[in-house]
Amino acid sequence: MDEARPERPQAVAITYTSGTDTAPKVVAKGSGLMADHIITLAKENAVPIYKNKTLTGMLMAIELDREIPPELYQAIAEVLAHIYRLNQTMGHKKL
Template identity: 45%
Template sequence: MTDNAPRQAIALTYDGQQAPTVSAKGDDELAEAILAMAREYEVPIYENAELVKLLARLELGDSIPEALYRTIAEIIAFAWNLKGKSPQGFDPSPAPLERDITPGG
C-alpha cells in the first residue's frame, strides 16, 4: 500500500506568553524546506499526521485553537526538555512524597 498524500509540515512559534502561532506551513517541497531549516537550527521535530491535518487548517499567524493547548503544551515541554530548558520559575526536582503521619497510617 502506497501513500500518495503530500508531505506536510507546520512550524509553530511560542514566546512563552501567548498561545503558539503558526509561523510556517507547506506541502511537498516547501514542507521539506521547513524541515531542513528546523534540522539546521536544531529545532526538535514532532511527527503526527493527524495533528498536522488539524493545524494545516489555520492561516499563518493564527494562534492554535484552545482545544489543542494541552497537546501542544506537552510537545513544547518535551522539546524544551530535550534541549535542557524549562519555563522560568519551574523547579524540575521531583516533589517529595507525602507521608501519612496519623497514628496507624
C-alpha cells in the same frame, strides 16, 4: 485500477515565547516541497522536529500568524514539554 498515491509530506512550524505570547502561533506550513523546505530549515537551525500526522493536519487548517485555538492547547503543551525535555537533555536553556 486505482493505485495509491504516495502521501505528500506536511510540515507546520509554530513559535511560542513564554511570558510574551498568549498562545503558540503557526508561522509556517506547507505540503510537499514546502514541507521539505520547512523541515530542512528546522534541521539546519537545530530546531526540534516533532512528528504527529494528526496534529499536523489540524494545524494545517490554521491561518499563518494566528494563535492556535484553545482546543489544541493540550496537544501543543505535550509537544512543548517534549521539546523542553530534549533541550534539557542536550543542555540547552531555552525552548
